Amino acid sequence: MFYLCTGLLHFTMKYPYKDTAFYLVVLTTSTVFAVLVGLIYGCVPAEGNHRTAYFEHYMANDSIPTLVRVDSMGLYIQSDSFIPLTRLVSDSERLVYVFCHAEEDSLGLNPGLSERGALRARVLSGIFADAAVGAILTPPFRRTYLSARPLAESHGVDPILFEPEDAGSFLRLLSRAPAPLVIITTSDHLDELRAFFRLPTLAQNCYDIGYALAIDRNLEVRDVFVFRYGPTIVVH
Numbered sequence: 001m002f003y004l005c006t007g008l009l010h011f012t013m014k015y016p017y018k019d020t021a022f023y024l025v026v027l028t029t030s031t032v033f034a035v036l037v038g039l040i041y042g043c044v045p046a047e048g049n050h051r052t053a054y055f056e057h058y059m060a061n062d063s064i065p066t067l068v069r070v071d072s073m074g075l076y077i078q079s080d081s082f083i084p085l086t087r088l089v090s091d092s093e094r095l096v097y098v099f100c101h102a103e104e105d106s107l108g109l110n111p112g113l114s115e116r117g118a119l120r121a122r123v124l125s126g127i128f129a130d131a132a133v134g135a136i137l138t139p140p141f142r143r144t145y146l147s148a149r150p151l152a153e154s155h156g157v158d159p160i161l162f163e164p165e166d167a168g169s170f171l172r173l174l175s176r177a178p179a180p181l182v183i184i185t186t187s188d189h190l191d192e193l194r195a196f197f198r199l200p201t202l203a204q205n206c207y208d209i210g211y212a213l214a215i216d217r218n219l220e221v222r223d224v225f226v227f228r229y230g231p232t233i234v235v236h
Contacts, residue, residue, distance in 0.1 A: 064209070064228050065081065065227050065228070066078040066227065067127060067210065067228065069130065070127055070128055070130070070131035071131055072131065072132055073085065074086075074087070075212060075225065077227065088212060088214045092216060092217065093214045093216050093222055094179040094216075095212065095213070095215075096179070096180070096181045096182075096212075096213040097180065097182045097210060097213075098190065098193060099124065099183065099184045099185075099209075100184075100186070100205075100207055100209065101117075101141075101143045101184055101185065101187075101207075102116075102120035102121045102143070102146075102147040103120060103207055104117060111143055112143060112146055113142075113143060113146045113147065116233070117143070117146075120207065120208075121148075122150050123229065123230040124151055124229065124230065125150035125151040125153075125154045128154070128155070129154065133151065133155045133157055133180060135178045135179075135181050135182070136155075136157055136159045136182045136184065137159070137162055137173055137182070137184075138160070138161060139161065139189065140162075141186065143186075144186060145161075148182070148184045160173060164185065164188070164192070171219060174215070174219060175219060187205060198221065199213075199224060199226075200224075202226075204234050206233065207233050207234075208231065208232045208233065209226065209227075209228060210226070210227050210228070211224060211226055212224065
């Protein structure tokens with residue numbers, strides 16, 4: 001490309017017959033060249049490429065918006081912002097929400113939730129009070145099950161238990177369980193999901209981070225929205 005531009009510039013400066021037709025040819029050639037470069041390098045407006053636009057903002061946690069509620073129309077964000085579900089999910093895609101479990105009480109080999117964790121679980125249930133929930137997936141640990149229980153009780157849905165180590169079984173659930181899906185899992189499994197779905201890498205792992213994913217039939221993420229919810233606390 002550099003040599004092409006240099007050659008065009010050299011031709012313009014050295015060509016002896018600089019009449020109107022010459023400048024018209026040069027202008028037309030430059031315009032066509034600029035359009036081709038734009039097409040090759042994919043100059044797509046931000047509003048036409050939501051996933052790229054979202055990813056640019058999530059290298060630092062300060063820019064992540066706070067989710068205040070979800071309903072059948074979309075996601076309501078703090079400061080009166082609204083993300084319609086039609087912007088995230090098409091008719092051929094599945095909507096999946098992914099969360100880490102709430103704060104644990106750090107007692108025993110299979111800990112439950114701390115007081116703050118129990119509060120976060122109730123906050124999560126409140127955010128989804130007006131939303132459709134097809135199924136809730138969670139590993140068979142106290143901290144994940146207790147994080148999912150308020151949401152499950154409010155929607156009359158029994159959590160579906162899965163083993164994080166059994167990737168094949170989990171992917172089958174992901175493709176077959178009724179959507180919208182809510183996954184509440186461990187921090188280690190969440191890291192695996194981030195790698196599998198190529199989700200944004202955040203500055204810190206936090207209990208208050210959630211993801212809304214649009215997944216196609218091949219389990220490819222077509223769009224993603226990252227948000228905070230409830231009181232902020234960092235996972236050490």
